[in-house]
Amino acid sequence: MYDINNLLRQNIKNLTPYSSARDEFQGEASVFLDANENAFGSPLPAAYNRYPDPMQHAIKLRLKDIKGLPVRNIFVGNGSDEAIDILFRSFCNPGVDNVIIVPPTYGMYQVSANINDVETKKVLLTDEYQLNLEGIAEAINERTKLIFICSPNNPTGNSINREDIETLLANFNGLVVVDEAYINFSRQKSFIQELTEYANLVVMQTLSKAWGLAGLRVGMAFASEEIIEVMNRVKPPYNVNEASQQLALQALQNVQQVNDWIKETLIQRDKLVITLKTMDFVLDIYPSDANFVLVKTTNATGIYNYLVEKGIIVRNRTNVELCEGCLRITVGTPEENKTLLSTLQQYK
Ligand SMILES: Cc1ncc(COP(=O)(O)O)c(C=O)c1O
Numbered sequence: 001m002y003d004i005n006n007l008l009r010q011n012i013k014n015l016t017p018y019s020s021a022r023d024e025f026q027g028e029a030s031v032f033l034d035a036n037e038n039a040f041g042s043p044l045p046a047a048y049n050r051y052p053d054p055m056q057h058a059i060k061l062r063l064k065d066i067k068g069l070p071v072r073n074i075f076v077g078n079g080s081d082e083a084i085d086i087l088f089r090s091f092c093n094p095g096v097d098n099v100i101i102v103p104p105t106y107g108m109y110q111v112s113a114n115i116n117d118v119e120t121k122k123v124l125l126t127d128e129y130q131l132n133l134e135g136i137a138e139a140i141n142e143r144t145k146l147i148f149i150c151s152p153n154n155p156t157g158n159s160i161n162r163e164d165i166e167t168l169l170a171n172f173n174g175l176v177v178v179d180e181a182y183i184n185f186s187r188q189k190s191f192i193q194e195l196t197e198y199a200n201l202v203v204m205q206t207l208s209k210a211w212g213l214a215g216l217r218v219g220m221a222f223a224s225e226e227i228i229e230v231m232n233r234v235k236p237p238y239n240v241n242e243a244s245q246q247l248a249l250q251a252l253q254n255v256q257q258v259n260d261w262i263k264e265t266l267i268q269r270d271k272l273v274i275t276l277k278t279m280d281f282v283l284d285i286y287p288s289d290a291n292f293v294l295v296k297t298t299n300a301t302g303i304y305n306y307l308v309e310k311g312i313i314v315r316n317r318t319n320v321e322l323c324e325g326c327l328r329i330t331v332g333t334p335e336e337n338k339t340l341l342s343t344l345q346q347y348k
Contacts, residue, residue, distance in 0.1 A: 002173045002200045004226050007145055012090050017233040020054055052242035055232065059245055062252045063220065067192055073222055075231045078239045080181060080206040080219030081108050083231065084148075087177060087202065087221075088116040090234050091145045099146040100139055102131060104155055104320045106179060109148040124322060129156040129286070131164040137171075145174045152182040155317050155328040157288030159188045169198040175227070177202045182290035184210035184262055192222050199224050209291060210262050213251055216244040265291050269331045275341050276329075283325065292330045300325050303347060310343050 005013070021035035033039075035051055042048045056076040064071050077083045092099060094117035101109045101120050113120045121144070123135040136147065147168060151160040169176050178191045180203055191203045202223040208214035218240060221231060240248075269288060276282050276295060281303065284296040297303055300318035304327060307314055315328040331337065 004199075004224075004230075007091050007174055008230065009089075009091065009093050012230065012234060015233055018237050020051070020237040022051055022054055023237070048242050050242070052238050052240065052245050054237050054239075056240050056245055058249050059218075059240075059252065062249060066252065066255070067222065069192060069195065069222060072225045073195060073228055075221040075223070075228050075235075076240055077219045077221065077231075077235065079208065079217040080179070080204045080221070081112075082217075082235070082239060083202075083204050083219055083221040084108055084112045084177075084179075085115070086231050086234050087146060087175070088112050088118055090230050091175065092116060092118040094118060097143045097145045098141070099148065100136060100144060101148050102136070104129075104153075104317070104322050105148065105150045106154045106181075125153075125156070127322075129153060129158050129322070130161055131168075133164055133167060136168065140172065140174075144172075146177055147172060147174065148177045148179065150179040150181070151188070152180075152186050152289040154182065154290070155292075155294055155315065155320065155323060155326070157286055157290045157292060157294050157328075159186055159289045162188065165191070166194070166198075169194070169201055172200065175200050175202055177204060179204045181206045181209055184258070185265060185291050186289040188289065195222060195224065199226075202227060207248055207251070210265075211251060211258055212261065213248060216247055218244055218248045265331050268334060268337055269293065272329070272331060272337050272341070276344075279344060279347075281347065292328055294323065295327050295329055296325050297327060298325065300327050303327060303344070306347055307340075307343065312340055312343055314340075 025034060037051065038049045059076055060071045060074045063074050075083060098119040098121050099113055100123060102123050102125055104125065110120055121139040123132050123139050126132055149160055149165055152158060153160060165178060180190055183190050183205060191201060195201055202221055204219065204221050206219040207216065273285050273293060276285055281298045282295055283298060286294045300316055304314060304316040317323040317326045317328050
C-alpha cells in the first residue's frame with residue numbers, strides 16, 4: 001500500500017528546513033532590518049533589494065483559481081526541472097533506490113537521476129509510443145520510488161493512454177509523476193482532477209510552453225498536501241526570484257492571450273503537417289497533442305545540417321531509441337513556418 005513514510009528518505013524525514021527571515025516574520029511592518037539586504041534600493045529602475053516571498057503566495061492564489069485546486073496542493077519551482085530534481089532528492093536514496101523512465105521521453109529525468117546517483121530502469125514505449133505496462137510491472141522492485149510519465153510526451157508528441165496511467169496509479173506503491181508540460185495544447189484532460197483519487201500522483205506543469213515564459217523559469221507541481229509539504233521543505237528558500245514572481249503573476253491575468261496563441265499554434269501545426277507530408281524525404285509524421293511534431297525522414301542528420309546552414313534550428317532526435325531518422329520540429333509563427341517549409345522544399 002502507498003504510504004509516503006515508506007518512500008521518503010530518512011534524512012528528509014528528519015530535516016529541519018532553513019528558516020528564512022521572511023518565513024519568521026509575515027505581516028505588516030515598515031522597517032525591515034532582518035535579512036541583511038541593501039536598504040537603499042537597487043541600481044535599477046525597479047527595486048529588487050528585498051528577498052522574494054519564499055512560498056510565492058500571490059502566484060499560488062492565482063493558480064488556485066486557474067487550476068481549481070487549493071494552495072496547499074501547489075508547489076512552485078524554478079522551472080519544472082527544479083520539481084523533478086526535488087522529487088529525486090526527497091524520495092531517492094543515492095546508490096540504493098531506482099526510478100522508472102519510459103524512453104523516448106524528456107531527457108531531464110535521466111539527467112536528474114544521474115546527478116542524484118539514482119538508477120533508472122528504462123522500459124521503452126511500444127511502437128505506438130504507449131506504455132508497456134507488463135514491462136513496467138516487471139521492472140518495479142521494492143526500491144522503485146518514482147515512475148515518470150510525460151503526457152503529451154516529448155519528443156513523440158502523443159498523449160499517453162489515460163487508463164494505462166490510472167493502472168499504474170492504482171497498482172504502484174511509489175509516486176507516479178505525470179509531466180504535463182504540453183497539456184495546454186492537448187485534447188486530453190489534465191490529471192489534476194485525479195489528485196483527489198490518487199495520493200501517489202504528482203502532476204507537473206510549466207509556464208515555459210503555452211504560457212510563453214520559458215525565460216522566467218516558473219514551473220509547478222500539484223500533489224497531495226503531504227507531498228507538497230516535503231517539496232517545500234527541500235527546495236532552496238527563495239527558489240523563484242522576485243522579477244519572475246511579479247511577471248508570472250502579471251502574465252497569469254492574461255489567459256485570453258494564451259488561449260488565442262494555443263488555437264493559432266494548433267492551426268499552424270496542422271498546416272505544417274499538411275505541407276511536410278508532401279515532401280519526398282518525409283516518411284512519417286506522428287500524431288501530435290503538443291506544439292511540436294516528430295517527423296521521420298530519410299536522412300535526419302543531413303536535413304538537420306542543411307537547415308543549420310540556412311539558420312534554422314530544429315531538434316535532431318535520430319540518435320534517440322525508437323526515433324531513428326526523426327526530427328522534432330517546434331511549431332513557430334506563420335512566417336517562421338513558411339521559412340522552414342520553403343527552405344525544406346529546396347532540400348536535395
Ligand atoms: C516534458 C517537459 N517537462 C519539463 C520541461 C522543462 O520545463 P521547465 O522550463 O518548466 O523547467 C520540458 C522542457 O522542454 C519538457 O519538455
